[in-house]
Amino acid sequence: MKALIIEKNSMNILLERFLEEYRVFGPTKPGSDSTFDEIKSIEQLHLDYISTVLPPKKFFLPPNETLFSFNIKNGKFTTKEIRPDEKILILGIHPCDVHALLKLDKFFSGDFNDLYYQNRRKNSAIIALNCVEPSEHSFCRSLGTGPFLNEGYDILLTDVGTNYLIEIGTSTGKRLVKGLNLTNASEEDFHEKERRLKLMEKKFKKSMNISWLPKIARENLDHDIWFDLGERGGVAGSFPCLSCGSCTFVCPTCYCYEVYDAVDLSLKSGTRNRELDSCQLLEYAEVALGGNFRRDRKDRIHHWMLCKFGAAAGGKNSSCVGCGRCIRVCPSKIDITEVAKALRRG
Amino acid sequence: MEEITIDVNYLARVEGRGALNISISKDGKVEDLQFRIYEPPRFFESFLIGRKYDEVMELTSRICGICPVAHQITAIRAIENALGIEPSQQTRDLRKLMAISAHIQSNVFSMYFLSLPDLMGYESIITMTKDNLDIVKRGLKLKKLGNDITDLIGGRAVHPVTAVVGGFTVIPSRNKMKAIRKRLVEAKQDAYDTVDLFSEVEIPDFERKCEHIAISDPKEYSINHGRFRSTEGLDIDEMEYRDYIREEQVPYSTALHSHVKNRSSFMVGPLPRVNINFDQLSSDAKDAARRSGVKFPNFNPFVSHLARAVELVHDIDESIEIIDRVPLKEERRNFICKAGFGAAITEAPRGSLYHSYEIDNNGIVKKADLVPPTAHNANNIEKDLQEFVLTLLDLSMDEITLKCEMLIRAYDPCISCSTH
C-alpha cells in the first residue's frame, strides 16, 4: 500500500478527519507520566510522550465496567445486557502497547468470547506511532514488540523529522486518509525511517533474554529469589515487594478481574460489574472459610513474574511486551529484567 | 413552690456528650447549675508537641467532624503567621469559599436537624419527615450544597485534604465551579425560605445582655481573619488574644471556661457575628434580616437561629462573588521553615476559634494552644441558664427541661471541640 507524509504541524488535518467518525483518545502530556485522555483539539495532543501511566488497555478492559443489569420481580429475575458500542480511536499508541492488545485479543477470544472486550476492539481504530525515544525502563526490543511496529495498526505514524510518515495497515486506515490532501512518501522518507530505527535500537538501557524465559518459568518455582523479593532484602538493589499491585494495573497485558454485584436501595435491582484485580493482592486467591491459595507475598510476586515470563495464560510466549511500566511504577524499585537475570544466574 | 431538680444525663441533638444538672430551692433560688461536659478529652495540645508544622492542619482537623474546615484554616493561618507567609489573594478567596461552605453545612445542620424539631414540636428530624417532608428536603438540599462545595475545593467534606500551608495542593476546575455557582443561585430561594421559617417559629422571649465577641473587618463579613472585637469595646489583634482572654478549669467539666480578663463570660457565634458585623452582610442578607422583623443587635440567644438563616443568605451571595472573581490559576507554594510563634482567630460556624503554635527551626511544634468556640461559650451558657430557668418556674418539669435544652441547642455547642 502506498505511504504518505504529513507535516507535523499539520496534524490537525488528520485529527479533524478522525473526529468526524470517532471519539479520539491520545497522550495528553509529554514525558513518562503521560495519560491517554480524550482529544478534542490538536493542542491537547502530545505525540512526543515517552510512556503513559495506564496503557491503552483501559479503553478495552476498563478498570471498572458494568456487564449487565438485573431486576427481580415476583421472585423471577431478568437481565439486561449492556453492550459498549462507542466508536473510539486511539491516536499515538506505541508498538509495545499494540502488541499487548494483540495478546489480549487472543486471550479474550477462544472457546468463550468476551463480548465486552471484543465489541470495544471492533469499534476502535488504532493509529500507532513508532517509538523514536525509548523510556529508560523499556526493553521491547528484546521481546520483538518494538520499537517499530509491523502489525496490528490501521495507520502507523513514524517521526521522520519535520514530517510523520503515514503507513496504512487496513482498509479502515485507508478510508481514514482518503481524500485528504497529503503528499506521497518518497524513498528518502523510508530511508529516514530505517535510519531512525537503527539509532533507536542503540538507545535501550534494559534488556531481557527471552530464550531463557520458558526455562525460568519451569525451573524456578522454589528459588530463593522469591523469598528475597517477598520478605527479605529484594533483588539487585530493590526493596522487598509491597504487594501494592501497581505493577499489574499498569501492565498492558494483565487482565485479571473481579466480578461483583451492586444492588440499589430497592434491593430489587442492580448491576453485575467487573473491576480489574491483581494477583499481588492478598484477597485475590482467597476462598470461603478463610482459605487462601497464595497467602504469602513471595508466592504472589512469584506468580506474577512467572505469568509475565509466560508460565500462565500467555502460553508459550512471554506475556510481557517490555513496555517498562512496571519498573517505573514500582516504589520498591523491583525490576523484572533484573529478576530474570538473577534467576538465570543463580 | 416545690424544689426542682433537673438531670439531663445526656444532651440530645448536640454534637458530643454533655449533661445538664439544675437544682432550684423552694424559695426559687438556683442552688446549683452545671452544664457538665463529660466528653473525654483527647489532649490535642499535648500530642501536637513534637509533630511537624505541615501536619498540624491535618491533625487538628480531627478535633471536629462538623467543623474540620475551621480548624484546618485556623491552624494553617497560625502556622503561616509563625513562618511569616502571606498567602495569595486567590488562596484567601478559596479559603474563604471553603470556610463559607462549611458554615452553610454546619448552620443548616444546626437549624434543621438539631433545633427545628424543638421549635416545631418533634422529637427529631426523622419524625418530622412525616408531616413536613418539604422542609426536611430543603434542609437536606442546602446541607448537601455546603458539603459539595467543601468537597470540590477540599477534596472531601469531612476532613478535607487540599488546604495546606501556603495554599492548596490543587485548584478546582472552572467547569465544576460553574456548576456549583448555578446551584448556589438556585439555593437563594431556599435560603430566604429558611429566614422566613425561623422568623415564624416561636422562640422564648428571653434577653440577657452580655459581651458578644466576633472577628471583624470593615471590608468584608469576616470569617477567616479580622480583629477580635466585642460589643463592650474589646478590639485586639489575634496575636494579642492571650493578653485578654483567660481560661479556667471547673471541676465538673472537661471543657475549660473562658472569660475576658477582668470581666465576665462572653458569647461567640452567629448572633454576635451578625450583631457586630451587620453592616458587612450582603444587601440581600440585610434585607432579609430587616424583613424578618427582628432587630439587630439582639441579645436573645434564641435569635441565633435566625442569625444563622441570615448568614445563609449572605453566605450564598458571597460564595457567588468569590466564584466570579477567583482566577483559578495554578500557583507555586514556596517558603522556608523557621522558628516562630503564630496565632490566628477565625469564625468557625459556632463562633470564634483560636489556635496558636510555637515552632522551632526544624518546623517542629513546641507549644500549642487551642480554644474552640464551645470552650468560649460554655461559661456563658451557664450564665444564660441561670437567668433563663427562673423565667420558667411555672411550667411543668418536662417543659422546663426541654426549654433549658433548647437554650443550649441555640448555642449549638460542639462538645468534642470544646474538649479537644
Added chain:
Amino acid sequence: MINAYLPNLAIIKKIIRETHNTNTYMLEFFDKQLQTSFSCTPGQFMMYSVFGAGESAISLSDINNNDITATIRNVGSVTNTILNMKEGDSIGIRGPYGTGWPLDKAKGKNVLIIAGGMGIAPLRGAITHIKNQRNNFGHLEIIYGARTPGDMIFKYEFEKWRQIKNSRLDLTADTIPANTPFECKAGLVTSCFPSMKTQHKNAIVLLCGPEIMMRYAAKCLETIGFKDDQIYLSLERRMKCGIGKCGHCQIGLKYVCKDGPVFNYTDIKPFIHPL
C-alpha cells in the same frame, strides 16, 4: 454471538436436606429449549448467580436425569442465600464448564474413588455413570470420608452404591460422637488404604476433597505403587468467571475452570504446595 457472562433463569424443582448446612437442589432451566439441549459430563461445574450476592462455582452433583443437580454447602454470601431458598424459587445459572472426569480413559480399568467431605459431590456423577455402564469398567471402590458422620452427604445413596456389582464402599469419619447410629470407621480416609482392594495395576484413581487431604492421599497412594499419572483430582480455586478470563483460578500454567477442574496429578503437582 452469545454473551457468556449472562446467567439463565432456572427454577428450583426440589430440595433435599443433606446436613445442617448442605442441601441438594434439582434445577431446571426456565427456557425449555435450553433444558432439552443441556448435556454435561460428571465432574463439570456450573456458575450459580444470586443477584445481589454474586456468583459461585458449584459442581454438578449427579447426571441421572433431566435435572441439573447441585449440592451446596453454606459457607458465605452466595451459598447462604441459596440455602434460604425454597422450591419454586428462581436462580441464575450458566454452564456447564470445565473438563469432567476422564471416564473414557477409565474404560476397562479398575476405578478407585476417594472423596473427602464435599468432594463426593462432583464424584457422584462418575459413580452413576459407572453404575449405568457397569460392563465397561473393572472393579469399583469408593472410599468416602467426612469430619463426622453427620457431615456425610448422599447417605441415601450408600445402600444403592453397595449394591453395584463388583464394588466396595468404605466409609470413615475423623471423629465419631458417642451414640451415633451410623456405621462407619473412625479415622482419616487414608486409614482405609490398608483394607483397600484396588491395586495400582490397571487402575485409575479419581480424587476429590480438601487440597490437603488430596495431597496426603496422593502421597500414600504413591507408597503403594500408584503412579502420579494414574491419579486424577478435581481442584478448587477462587473463580469469578468460570470461562478462563478472570485469572483467579490460575494454577501454574493452567486454568482450573478451563483446563480443569479435573487434572492429571502430574500436570499440577509442582504447583500444589508440598506437604
Added chain:
Amino acid sequence: MVKKPKIAIFKFTGCAGCQLELLHLEDIFLDLLELFDINYWVMVKRDNDEKEWDISLVEGGISTPKEIEEIKQIRKKTKFLVAFGDCAIGGCIPSIRNWIPQMEAENQVYPDTSTIHSMKVLGIGEYVKVDAILKGCPPHRETIVELLKSALLKIRPRLKQHPVCVECKFRDNACLITSKKMACMGPVTSAGCGAICPSLGRECEGCFGPMSNPNASALASIFKDIGFSEDDIKRKFRKYAGMSSEFQKEALHEWKK
C-alpha cells in the same frame, strides 16, 4: 414487608466525623429511613430507645473506665456491632497521645488533673467483640451504605482491604513516590477513599489505616531511601494507626543512628 432492622449510633472518644459522613448521605437519607429503624442516635434524636439493636455503629475510641462499661453494655444489647471509623478501630489521631506519659499529657492541658479520668485511647475491639469494621477517617459514605445493604441482604459486604495504590492506578495517577519522591503511605494503607489525596497532588497520609498484610518495613526503608528522616517516618506510622499491630514496629522503631 419484613421488620426493619433497628440501628443505634453511638459516640465515644472521637470527633463525630463518622456520624457526619453518615449524615452527608443527603441524597438517600430518606430512603435509608424507609429501610431502617434508627432508634438510638443522640446527636439526631431526643427520644432514644435503649432496649436492643440489630446493628450498632460505634464511633470513637475508648479512653475512660466509664466508656469501657458503656461499650460492654452496648455489646450485650447488640446483634451486630460495627467499629465505625478509625477511632473505634484503633484510636486514630487521638491515639498519638498514647506515646506520651498520661500525666504529662494531662498537665499540658489541665491545671487540676484530679478530675480527669483518662487512660490510653484504644479501639473498641480491645474490650468487646467486633463484628465488622468500617475503615477510614472518616469511612467513605459509599462503604457505609454497602455495609448497611449487606446487612439487609445478609451477605458479606464488599469492603476493600487492598492498598490505596489500586485506586490510585484506577485514576491513572503517576506514582508520587517514584515520580516526585513524596512519602506516600498508599502502599500500606487500606483503599476505600478512592485515592483522594494522590489524585489531588498530595501524598496519602494513611487515614484508612493499614491494608491487609502490609509490608510496612519495606515502605519505611523506601522513605529513608528518598530522603526522609527517622523521626519523619516514625511520625508517619504514629498517626492514624500507631496502635495497630501492622504498624507497631515502624511506629515504635528506634532507628539506629
